[in-house]
Amino acid sequence: MPEKMLQVALIGQPNVGKSSLFSRLTGVGVISSNYSGTTVEFEESVIKRNGVNVRVHDLPGTYSISGNSADEDVAIRMLSDPDNDAVVLVADATNLESSLVLCFEVMELGLPVILALNKFDASKKRFDTDVDALSNYLGIPVIPVSAKTSEGVDNLADAICAGKATVSAFQVKYSNYIERSITVLIKLLGETRFSKRGKAVKLLEGTQDFIDGVPDDVQEKAEIIRNSLKELLGESPNIEIGRDRYAHSDILIKTVQKKTQRPQTRAEKISDLTIAPITGVPILAAIFAIMFLSIIYLGEYLSGAVEWTYDVCIGDFIDNLAGSLGGNLELILIGINGSIRAILSLLIAYILVFYLILGVLEDSGYLPRAVVLLDSLMHKFGLHGGAFIPMMVGIGCNVPAILATRSIHSRRERLIVISMIVMAVPCSAQMAIIMGVTGKYAGVEYALAILVMLLVLIGITGLVLNKFLKSEPSNLAMELPDLVMPQAKNVLYKTWERIKDFFIIAFPMLVVGSVVVEILLAYNALNIIVDPLSFITVGMLGLPAVVIIAFLVGILRKEMSVALLVILAAPLTLDQFMTPEQFVVFGVVMAVFMPCLATFTVMGREIGWKDTAIIAFVSMAVAILIGSLFNMIFIAF
Amino acid sequence: MTTRNREDYLISILRLTEGQSAIKTTELSTFMNISPASVTEMVKILSNEGLVEYEKYKGVKLTESGLHVARQVRKKHHVMEHFLMDILNLDHDAAHEEACKMEHAISDESAVKMCKMFGIPVDDDCKSCKNPCDACLGKTNDSSKVLVSLTPGEHGMISHLKSDDPDVVKKLISLGFVPGREVTMDSKISDKGPRVIGLGNSTVALDFGMASSIFVDVSS
Numbered sequence: 001m002p003e004k005m006l007q008v009a010l011i012g013q014p015n016v017g018k019s020s021l022f023s024r025l026t027g028v029g030v031i032s033s034n035y036s037g038t039t040v041e042f043e044e045s046v047i048k049r050n051g052v053n054v055r056v057h058d059l060p061g062t063y064s065i066s067g068n069s070a071d072e073d074v075a076i077r078m079l080s081d082p083d084n085d086a087v088v089l090v091a092d093a094t095n096l097e098s099s100l101v102l103c104f105e106v107m108e109l110g111l112p113v114i115l116a117l118n119k120f121d122a123s124k125k126r127f128d129t130d131v132d133a134l135s136n137y138l139g140i141p142v143i144p145v146s147a148k149t150s151e152g153v154d155n156l157a158d159a160i161c162a163g164k165a166t167v168s169a170f171q172v173k174y175s176n177y178i179e180r181s182i183t184v185l186i187k188l189l190g191e192t193r194f195s196k197r198g199k200a201v202k203l204l205e206g207t208q209d210f211i212d213g214v215p216d217d218v219q220e221k222a223e224i225i226r227n228s229l230k231e232l233l234g235e236s237p238n239i240e241i242g243r244d245r246y247a248h249s250d251i252l253i254k255t256v257q258k259k260t261q262r263p264q265t266r267a268e269k270i271s272d273l274t275i276a277p278i279t280g281v282p283i284l285a286a287i288f289a290i291m292f293l294s295i296i297y298l299g300e301y302l303s304g305a306v307e308w309t310y311d312v313c314i315g316d317f318i319d320n321l322a323g324s325l326g327g328n329l330e331l332i333l334i335g336i337n338g339s340i341r342a343i344l345s346l347l348i349a350y351i352l353v354f355y356l357i358l359g360v361l362e363d364s365g366y367l368p369r370a371v372v373l374l375d376s377l378m379h380k381f382g383l384h385g386g387a388f389i390p391m392m393v394g395i396g397c398n399v400p401a402i403l404a405t406r407s408i409h410s411r412r413e414r415l416i417v418i419s420m421i422v423m424a425v426p427c428s429a430q431m432a433i434i435m436g437v438t439g440k441y442a443g444v445e446y447a448l449a450i451l452v453m454l455l456v457l458i459g460i461t462g463l464v465l466n467k468f469l470k471s472e473p474s475n476l477a478m479e480l481p482d483l484v485m486p487q488a489k490n491v492l493y494k495t496w497e498r499i500k501d502f503f504i505i506a507f508p509m510l511v512v513g514s515v516v517v518e519i520l521l522a523y524n525a526l527n528i529i530v531d532p533l534s535f536i537t538v539g540m541l542g543l544p545a546v547v548i549i550a551f552l553v554g555i556l557r558k559e560m561s562v563a564l565l566v567i568l569a570a571p572l573t574l575d576q577f578m579t580p581e582q583f584v585v586f587g588v589v590m591a592v593f594m595p596c597l598a599t600f601t602v603m604g605r606e607i608g609w610k611d612t613a614i615i616a617f618v619s620m621a622v623a624i625l626i627g628s629l630f631n632m633i634f635i636a637f
Numbered sequence: 638m639t640t641r642n643r644e645d646y647l648i649s650i651l652r653l654t655e656g657q658s659a660i661k662t663t664e665l666s667t668f669m670n671i672s673p674a675s676v677t678e679m680v681k682i683l684s685n686e687g688l689v690e691y692e693k694y695k696g697v698k699l700t701e702s703g704l705h706v707a708r709q710v711r712k713k714h715h716v717m718e719h720f721l722m723d724i725l726n727l728d729h730d731a732a733h734e735e736a737c738k739m740e741h742a743i744s745d746e747s748a749v750k751m752c753k754m755f756g757i758p759v760d761d762d763c764k765s766c767k768n769p770c771d772a773c774l775g776k777t778n779d780s781s782k783v784l785v786s787l788t789p790g791e792h793g794m795i796s797h798l799k800s801d802d803p804d805v806v807k808k809l810i811s812l813g814f815v816p817g818r819e820v821t822m823d824s825k826i827s828d829k830g831p832r833v834i835g836l837g838n839s840t841v842a843l844d845f846g847m848a849s850s851i852f853v854d855v856s857s
Contacts, residue, residue, distance in 0.1 A: 064811035068804070095838040098813045176722050180729055231652060232715070239798055242810040243817055250818075271840075275824045275833050372842040376830045384844060385831065475805060476831055476844040477812055 005046075006054040008160055009078045012090030013102055014061030015481050017118045019043075020147035021090055022058035025157055030058065032490070033362035042074060049161035056160075057084075063098070065105050066202075066238075067209040069409060076209040079111060082193060086112040086165035088156070093123035093144065094482075096257060100249040101242075103138070104172050109202075110195025112165035113140045116156055120144035128258040137252060139168035148487070171197070174244045177232060178204065181225045188218045204229065204237050271483045274369045284373050287366070291357050292451070295350060296444065299435055302349035310341050332518045335570040339514045339563035343507070346436035347559050351428040351502065355396055355495040362494075363486035367392065368478050375476055381462030382469065383408075384476035387417045391458075394425040396498060398599040401425070402606055410474045411607075416465045418607060422595045423619050424457040429558035430591050437562060438587030442580035450587050453626070457592065506557055513553065514563050521567065540628040541585050542635070544568075544578065550586075551593065558596050581634040585627050592623035641741040645669070646679055647688060647707035648714070648740075650699055659696040713748045714740040720751060784843075784851040785832060787822040792835075793855035794819055800850035812841060814851055 012018045019032040026045035043058045059078055060071035067073050078084060087106050091099030096117075107113055115138065123129060135142035141164045145152035159165075173179065185200035192199060192213075202210035203222040211219055229237045273279045315337060322333035361367055367389055375385030386408060394401030401421050405414045426434060439447035520526050526549055534545040541547075546568045554561035565586075569577035578586065594616045595603065603612040649669050653660045666676040684691040688703035699707060717739040721732035743751075781796045795816045798806050813836055814820075821835035832848045834841050843851075 063813075066807060066811060068807055068811055097837045098839065101813070176719075177729075235797065236803065236806055238807055238810055239815065242815040246813065246815045246818055272823070275826070277824070277826050280824075280826070368842065372826060372831050372833060375842075375844055376827055385842075475808065475847045476842065477808060477847055478842045479812070480833065480840040480842055 008086045009057045016092040017147045018090045024153045052161040066207045093117040093120045101245045107168045109198035114165045115142045117144045121146040130256045134256045140166045267483045299350040303345045307345035335567040338566040346432045350432040359491035359494045365481040382466035384473045394421040424454045442583040542631040589627040594620040644710045651707035659698040661696040785848045792821040793853040796854040
């Protein structure tokens with residue numbers, strides 16, 4: 001007989017460190033950052049202790065369980081699942097007040113709970129917390145942990161596996177009107193998975209996910225009570241309920257947590273500077289400047305270093321081997337060797353540098369501050385500042401960027417952001433082409449010009465779409481995490497997680513693809529595509545006709561087009577193959593050109609195939625248009 | 638027309654319209670269980686006194702001063718009801734019945750004192766209007782300011798939330814912006830730009846619209 005598996009859900013407010021704690025508990029790597037909403041899908045894994053297996057779910061952060069967002073709906077669905085045995089409520093010990101309110105909500109629903117006080121190490125600097133008193137008061141196990149140092153994680157795992165989660169008798173006592181309404185509703189409710197009291201409160205709050213399943217007549221009565229309460233109180237009962245919860249939390253914290261006096265820390269002083277209007281904008285500009293300069297110069301340096309290493313280890317050897325073979329085989333080998341060299345040196349360098357910087361920015365907690373500063377600017381595009389984070393992520397790869405737009409709740413805004421990202425935010429492969437190909441063969445000033453052109457294109461895309469999809473941007477409300485020094489371990493781990501696909505999937509694909517194209521070329525099999533489309537490549541863009549192959553293969557993966565360019569050029573080297581002007585046009589087209597296959601698929605799933613097809617088509621048209629424009633300017637001057 | 642009678646009309650209109658829209662005299666007569674003819678008669682008197690606007694076919698609507706009186710009465714009603722239920726432990730129906738009479742008898746001053754007796758901020762827990770009215774704040778409601786108007790460094794206690802969009806209110810509550818909590822204005826990016834607000838031990842950025850839905854008592 002298979003043993004029964006316990007199932008628990010990790011629930012907590014955004015950025016309390018659920019994902020880090022999940023990684024520590026289960027050993028499964030999850031990407032975590034220092035801002036709200038990093039987790040948009042839930043992860044699950046199994047922990048084993050003393051023969052007990054427990055399936056753990058890491059849920060997206062939720063401020064409450066009132067179905068205010070898609071994330072909260074996910075949480076409610078998970079809690080409603082009869083297979084879910086217990087809840088581990090992850091609280092931020094440095095900001096206990098609001099975490100406790102969420103804890104009250106979960107306890108009220110009659111679910112077995114363990115409270116994990118995360119960031120306990122950090123909280124010790126500011127507070128003296130009486131964990132036992134808190135546990136006694138709440139009537140549930142309270143376990144201090146630190147996902148950063150792993151302290152207490154073993155205790156938590158033991159408690160979870162030993163089934164220590166407890167249904168508490170603790171109740172938030174609401175004001176009289178609310179309590180009376182609860183009493184009335186409880187009489188009407190049948191047995192469900194949730195406690196009657198919890199369910200009654202949810203009905204008073206008007207939380208749709210809980211209302212759904214309740215018999216119609218009870219729903220009607222609840223609606224009447226809710227409306228009369230509204231009239232009686234002159235405000236939504238939700239305000240009343242929220243106030244009572246916070247009042248309880250406040251009283252509780254005053255008894256179990258003593259504040260220790262301390263001066264403002266350096267991180268707090270810096271934090272103040274980053275959000276003050278006078279200093280904030282220059283700091284933001286400086287960070288951007290440093291980021292792009294690092295990508296350009298550090299990337300260039302690394303690129304040279306990788307190329308040298310490759311040649312010393314294997315590249316020169318293959319070239320020599322090819323020379324000794326001669327004939328068609330020589331051509332093929334040199335082409336492939338060149339393409340591998342180009343891929344390794346260009347892509348690894350530029351991707352690596354960007355992801356390291358992104359990791360540092362994410363973990364420091366700076367990104368939400370940039371969001372605040374950019375909010376007014378984003379409003380011009382009908383977005384709020386929060387759209388900045390997916391765009392930033394998009395400089396790495398468009399796929400996670402499109403997933404990250406899930407934190408934007410309006411479909412209209414998602415469409416705008418996704419269009420902006422796909423059209424004009426260069427992913428790391430595009431960045432490598434702009435910097436490493438155009439920058440190298442036409443000059444850094446042209447690479448910069450392309451970046452400026454993209455920036456303008458982002459603006460135009462936003463303005464145009466905002467005009468067509470006119471409506472007020474939704475509201476920005478974002479918690480600002482404390483600024484902290486990023487930990488090298490997490491930054492390196494994330495960077496590896498993000499670039500490993502490149503080695504595991506992309507690199508083999510590139511090598512195979514290169515070989516295939518090389519062989520097709522050798523037997524002139526590609527002319528059926530090259531010739532009919534030459535009116536675009538040669539006519540409009542002024543490029544060699546075969547470059548169309550690089551463009552088309554770029555749809556599979558952007559970085560492959562670089563490899564292809566090397567192969568198509570063979571036996572010429574790249575600088576003999578095209579003029580500097582042609583490299584600029586090539587860079588422009590690749591930077592705007594339609595999304596790669598992976599992006600296309602994700603977009604289709606997230607926003608539907610019709611809009612995806614439109615965006616892809618428009619990006620292709622715009623790419624060719626701007627490319628032709630550059631070509632005409634070069635011809636004219 | 639007695640004071641009591643007048644106040645009954647005003648509070649009934651307020652209950653039916655929330656001071657927003659107009660109500661037909663026939664509806665008012667059903668609600669108050671008084672003949673339509675007398676209602677029309679009374680409404681004309683109230684209209685002459687400037688407490689309501691009355692237009693045939695459209696109906697009756699509270700004027701600014703009518704709204705003020707009505708809210709004050711309703712506030713008194715709820716203060717009394719609160720007292721009867723929470724202190725004397727009457728049930729809701731009995732408390733409501735009795736409060737309907739007491740609301741006309743109690744003075745503004747005593748109502749404020751009763752609010753204070755409950756040990757809750759008067760502007761915060763009278764459980765009646767969205768807008769705290771003069772009667773409950775003592776003299777003026779100067780100390781309640783909209784959060785966006787605070788200058789960096791200024792702090793206060795949330796007195797109430799007000800927005801046309803119920804989702805905004807829900808969102809604010811879930812973020813922890815509930816009446817009674819302390820807030821500090823940390824930074825203001827630009828006049829119409831977002832605000833960075835200290836709330837308990839956390840820091841939250843809200844855009845102008847959301848920060849305009851929060852009202853803060855800065856007197857303490």
